[in-house]
Amino acid sequence: MNAPDLQKLVTTPMPFGKHKGVLLADLPGNYLNWFAREGFPKSEIGRLLALMHEIDHNGLGDLLRPLRALGDRQRAERPR
Template sequence: MNPEDLERLVTLRMPFGKYEGTLIADLPGPYLNWFAREGFPEGQIGRLLQLMHEIDHNGLSELLDPLRRGE
């Protein structure tokens, strides 16, 4: 993980699927768990989904609050 990835979690939106358009940081835990079971996509989006899954799974989502802008 690099520090820029944390910023990306609160600025990039899910580009496909049921939650298309939702910020990566706002994806529900069960959706992230589904990816963990079925496999994360390749590339940056997969890396970010995996990171968000770890953050959510460990109850650390509030740590992203200071990075959010204008919310």
Template sequence: MPYGKYQGRVIADLPGHYLGWFAREGFPNGEIGRLLALMYEIDHNDLRSLLLPLRAGEGLVAPR
């Protein structure tokens, strides 16, 4: 997160209540807003477990 109370945190690590605040107040424009909105949907629908393989490095293809 580039600014605010949670500056420096990975967006996937933001607490649900903070993401909910953005959903109520409005997401910022641009890529950061799209990423926050996506993370809100993941959190709101209890799908954070979908991120576990990415955190563990599973399923990632090494660059050629």
């Protein structure tokens, strides 16, 4: 686990499936559990889904709270 990967969890939307468009950090636990049972994709998304599953499974979602706040501030400061 590293800081850039954690940042990706709060900024990367799910690119496919029934939760397409939902941030990886916001995916429901049962969906992450399904991937854990069936197998994560062999890609960066799969690696991030596995990381999010570990975070969710171990009740560590609060680790992402400061990163979410930072991301919200950065999005608010972007020129439109």
